[in-house]
Amino acid sequence: MFMSQCAKLTKLTITTKFQQYFVESSRLLLSFLTNRFVLLPQLSLPLQCNNMERKIIHIDMDAFFASVEQRDNPELRGKPIAIGADVERGVVATASYEARPFGVHSAMSMRIAKRRCPELIVVPGRYHVYKEVSRQMHDIFHEYTDIIEPISLDEAFLDVTHNKPGIGLAVDIAREIKAKIKDRLHLTASAGVSYNKFLAKIASDQRKPDGLCTIHPSRAQEFIDALRIEKFWLVGPKTAQTMHRMGIFTGADLREVSLKHLTDVFGKMGPVFYNFARGIDDRPVVVDHERKSMGCEHTFEHDLYKRGAVLIELNNTVNELVRRLEKHDFEGHTLTLKVKFHDFRQITRSITLDNVLRTRDDILPLAKQLLAQVDYRDHPIRLLGLSVTKSINKETSTTVNQWIELEIPFTEWQETPGE
Numbered sequence: 380m381f382m383s384q385c386a387k388l389t390k391l392t393i394t395t396k397f398q399q400y401f402v403e404s405s406r407l408l409l410s411f412l413t414n415r416f417v418l419l420p421q422l423s424l425p426l427q428c429n430n431m432e433r434k435i436i437h438i439d440m441d442a443f444f445a446s447v448e449q450r451d452n453p454e455l456r457g458k459p460i461a462i463g464a465d466v467e468r469g470v471v472a473t474a475s476y477e478a479r480p481f482g483v484h485s486a487m488s489m490r491i492a493k494r495r496c497p498e499l500i501v502v503p504g505r506y507h508v509y510k511e512v513s514r515q516m517h518d519i520f521h522e523y524t525d526i527i528e529p530i531s532l533d534e535a536f537l538d539v540t541h542n543k544p545g546i547g548l549a550v551d552i553a554r555e556i557k558a559k560i561k562d563r564l565h566l567t568a569s570a571g572v573s574y575n576k577f578l579a580k581i582a583s584d585q586r587k588p589d590g591l592c593t594i595h596p597s598r599a600q601e602f603i604d605a606l607r608i609e610k611f612w613l614v615g616p617k618t619a620q621t622m623h624r625m626g627i628f629t630g631a632d633l634r635e636v637s638l639k640h641l642t643d644v645f646g647k648m649g650p651v652f653y654n655f656a657r658g659i660d661d662r663p664v665v666v667d668h669e670r671k672s673m674g675c676e677h678t679f680e681h682d683l684y685k686r687g688a689v690l691i692e693l694n695n696t697v698n699e700l701v702r703r704l705e706k707h708d709f710e711g712h713t714l715t716l717k718v719k720f721h722d723f724r725q726i727t728r729s730i731t732l733d734n735v736l737r738t739r740d741d742i743l744p745l746a747k748q749l750l751a752q753v754d755y756r757d758h759p760i761r762l763l764g765l766s767v768t769k770s771i772n773k774e775t776s777t778t779v780n781q782w783i784e785l786e787i788p789f790t791e792w793q794e795t796p797g798e
């Protein structure tokens with residue numbers, strides 16, 4: 380009953396004193412009676428229910444690709460290894476825990492990784508194997524729930540509020556899942572347990588590797604207050620820098636900032652951060668969350684107009700795109716280049732092929748072809764983006780291998796959570 384009351388309140392636009400009084404009394408009453416709504420935002424803001432009834436688990440495998448390689452090749456065990464191509468422009472997909480103290484990590488150039496760790500063993504990736512392991516992990520998850528949202532090959536959210544074996548405590552399910560992954564797959568996973576996705580995701584990262592961490596509703600606010608802002612989901616290095624400039628270093632600092640201020644600075648992410656600081660994240664665990672496109676984009680510090688510089692950035696963008704495609708096991712048939720010029724004018728160019736686009740060799744030559752269609756001599760480039768789209772829009776596409784111009788919603792490309 381209180382939940383539905385609260386849902387109604389969410390829709391209220393509070394304009395009169397009477398309404399304010401009514402809402403404030405309801406808030407206090409709800410809070411008093413149920414002790415569940417203590418985190419409701421202040422009156423002047425859109426009210427949101429903080430549903431603490433759900434039981435969410437986030438599972439994230441430890442050093443996934445590297446652990447699979449060490450499992451399958453005993454000679455690699457206990458050694459610093461990096462997965463990726465050992466070529467001039469190779470990039471580290473992931474590093475074993477033995478390599479990490481040297482400062483070797485995902486997305487780093489292999490050249491730098493080898494400089495940091497001269498003993499590093501570079502192992503080429505075997506994606507079909509990782510995909511199979513991922514499938515086996517999902518078989519284990521399905522023993523508990525069918526409400527599973529995969530985030531990448533090695534990561535997923537599970538809603539176990541109503542679970543198949545009827546286990547009361549989510550932490551017991553997480554413990555069982557970890558044990559089954561160890562017994563059957565000979566790999567370790569870390570698990571986070573809480574009442575929403577935001578907190579479960581943070582929890583799984585707390586005690587890596589082989590970790591298990593629960594954030595109980597009664598301790599959530601205390602936990603978030605102490606959390607460093609870099610650890611917040613969706614706070615990447617750039618956002619963290621901006622927050623530092625605003626004097627925000629912890630969750631407690633973030634909670635001090637008004638919704639208006641956060642929205643002014645971070646746009647539509649403002650309310651998200653505002654709610655995260657209060658432990659509020661009512662997004663459901665979404666089954667069959669089928670991605671239609673994946674991409675990445677970069678805004679440059681200085682606008683680019685020299686061909687050499689543009690090509691280098693295009694190459695970097697391709698590398699990053701390929702890493703994302705690998706991580707999420709995603710492939711498609713359409714490649715789209717987005718260019719934003721110094722005057723914020725934006726164009727997109729796309730090409731669609733019969734064969735799938737997945738590797739650097741598939742994508743780089745096409746990206747160069749698309750760039751050749753763009754005249755930037757008198758219009759320096761502010762931003763470059765590339766995306767791969769799964770299915771082609773039959774109405775806008777022309778025949779295979781022909782240029783098409785598409786309006787792709789590039790904002791959809793932003794990576795999720797901590798990726």
Ligand code: DCP
Binds near residue numbers: 445486534706
């Ligand atoms: N991956 C990738 N490129 C990246 C990041 C990751 O190809 N930039 C791949 C390799 C990882 C896998 O995705 O093994 C899972 O990514 P995670 O971020 O979960 O990293 P790991 O599982 O390797 O390590 P951790 O123990 O920190 O989760």
Ligand code: MG
Binds near residue numbers: 439440441442533
């Ligand atoms: Mg992982």
